[in-house]
Amino acid sequence: MSSLFKGEKLSVSVFGESHGAGIGVVIDNVPGGEKIDFEKILDFMARRAPKKDGTSTMRSEKDFPEIMSGIVDGVTTGTPICAVIRNTDQHSADYKSVSHKARPGHADYTGYVRYNGANDLRGGGHFSGRLTAPVCFAGAVCGQILEHRGIYSGAHIGSVMNVKDERFNPVDIKKELLEEIKKRSLPLIDESKTEEIKGIILNARETLNSVGGTIECAIIGMPVGIGSPMFDGIENRISQLVFGIPAVKGIEFGAGFDAANMYGSENNDPFYMDGDVIKTVTNNAGGILGGISTGMPIIFRVAVKPTPSIARPQNTVDYVEMKNEVLEIKGRHDPCIVQRAVPCIEAAANIAILSMI
Numbered sequence: 601m602s603s604l605f606k607g608e609k610l611s612v613s614v615f616g617e618s619h620g621a622g623i624g625v626v627i628d629n630v631p632g633g634e635k636i637d638f639e640k641i642l643d644f645m646a647r648r649a650p651k652k653d654g655t656s657t658m659r660s661e662k663d664f665p666e667i668m669s670g671i672v673d674g675v676t677t678g679t680p681i682c683a684v685i686r687n688t689d690q691h692s693a694d695y696k697s698v699s700h701k702a703r704p705g706h707a708d709y710t711g712y713v714r715y716n717g718a719n720d721l722r723g724g725g726h727f728s729g730r731l732t733a734p735v736c737f738a739g740a741v742c743g744q745i746l747e748h749r750g751i752y753s754g755a756h757i758g759s760v761m762n763v764k765d766e767r768f769n770p771v772d773i774k775k776e777l778l779e780e781i782k783k784r785s786l787p788l789i790d791e792s793k794t795e796e797i798k799g800i801i802l803n804a805r806e807t808l809n810s811v812g813g814t815i816e817c818a819i820i821g822m823p824v825g826i827g828s829p830m831f832d833g834i835e836n837r838i839s840q841l842v843f844g845i846p847a848v849k850g851i852e853f854g855a856g857f858d859a860a861n862m863y864g865s866e867n868n869d870p871f872y873m874d875g876d877v878i879k880t881v882t883n884n885a886g887g888i889l890g891g892i893s894t895g896m897p898i899i900f901r902v903a904v905k906p907t908p909s910i911a912r913p914q915n916t917v918d919y920v921e922m923k924n925e926v927l928e929i930k931g932r933h934d935p936c937i938v939q940r941a942v943p944c945i946e947a948a949a950n951i952a953i954l955s956m957i
Contacts, residue, residue, distance in 0.1 A: 602726070603845070610955040612738050616687075617720045618728035625734035627670070627741060632678025634745050636671055644740035645781060648733065655936060656802045662688065665737045668885075685738050687730075692897055700798040701921040703925050705908025709919050711831040717920075725875075729846045729937065730772035732944045739947020742954040749957070751821040753949045754778025755942045756787045760797045766790045768818050770854070770883035773897045775807035775820065787942045805935035810907035813938035814849075817900055817945050819953060822887065824895040826956050831893020834898065837956060842902055847937055850903035854886025869896075897950075904941055909933035 603613040609629050616623030645663045653713035663685055670681030699721060702709040707727040711719035719725055744754060752775050757765055766789040781787050786794050804811045827834040839851050861869050862884075880896055881894050887898035916927045934940065 610721075610951070611744075612951055613734075614731055614734050614738075615872075616685075616731065616734070617722070617725040618687070618730040619722035620687060622684050622686045622721070623731055623734050623866075624682065625679055625738050626875040627681040627738050629783060630676050630678070630681055630741070631672065631745070632676050634748065636674055636676060636741060638667075638674065638824050640744060641665065641737060641740040642745070644943060645733065645736050647787075648736050648940050650934070650940070653785075653798070655798060655805075655934075655939065663733050663736075665734075673798075676896070681736065685733050685737070688937060700918050701925050702916045702919055703908065703918055703927060703929060704914050705905070709917075713918055723847075727846065730938075732845055733948075735845070735951075736943055736947045739943070739950040745921055746950055746954055748780075748956075749821075751763075751819065751953065751957075752778055753817065753819045753891075753946050754781055755815055755817035755946045755949075756781050756789055757797065757938055757942060758816040760813035760936060761800050761811050763793055763796050763800060764893065765793055765816075767816060767898060768897070770886075770897065770899055771880070773818050773820050778818065778820070782943075798869050801936040804906075808911040810910050810934070811936045811938075812904050812906040813936070814835055815902050815904060815938060815942055815945050815947050817902070819887070819898040819949055822893045822895065822898055822955040823952070823957075826953075827888065827889045827890075827892035834888045834893060834952070835900075836954065838900060838949055841952045842900075844947060845941060845944050845948060847907070847941065849905045853888060853898075853900045855884035855913040856886075856901060858883060864904055868875060896951075901948075904938050905935050907934045 601660050605612060609690065611628045613626045647667070650664055665683040668682040670679050682719055704726060708721060711725065711727060717884055724730070732884060746752070758767070759765065781789065784791060786797060800811055835853055842851055846954060855862065855867060867884050869881055869882045869885055871878060878895070883896045883899065885894060886900060887894050887896040911929055915929050916925050917923065918925050
């Protein structure tokens, strides 16, 4: 299993392979007595599922989590929560033609070396984006527990190629906006960009290519003082989880890399009193100072690479025969995974924040 925060207050372990019998997750040290709405979990996971509008893979998985333990009659018991998601639509034969040929952008070669040639290549095995389904289950559970404490998360497509959505207002994000975005066909703040982004994705599919983009995520309702300096700050925790999502290549908090082009007088967030609450006029810090929450919205953005599986011929090597080859990938693949990754980023944020509080 791939485990996170093992031995701490909250730990998460993910298991399975893309084309195995099933995939799943174990969440340990969840507080008992928390009410969990199973329908809300299904709604959360449905946002990750492939769409039928041509913008994602044709692989059809219901992603129905079977809860094995830890929740009884919709309430957490305090014992480990285990959920299994059965795989039902595998086309493993699609991968026979690429056996021992390193797919560019994939972990076939590194996995072969790391696991002495025993790694499961079908669908990417344990490296597959399919493993984000159990992460979404864990994130949905953690998100409901956070909501019981008045903490809410939400994300949207920041961009696809050169088409950009609006950014969150860094100092004033309403829960209603976060909930509304989750209901949209493409999770955008500015819905007028929907058709343009769909057009870019469909063009990538038609030209046997793929496109990437960015995702912006916000967490509101965070109390002040959560986190630690140096190696166990909020940025550290969120980043560790976010980079567990395949295809994520970068992350920034608040002003992020734009801060490199600012004066200190521009980047610093002035404090002020709003009644008896301390706030900042701006939020270039992204709601975090010294690894610790300021009480302002936590905001971060991630970069998502183009789907590496494309149907165009690509130069590669056969790492068993040690010779050059040309590879043509068959099968069902996403021309863009940004829209499907939005709930995965939310899930990572939920798990990270719950692990800290």
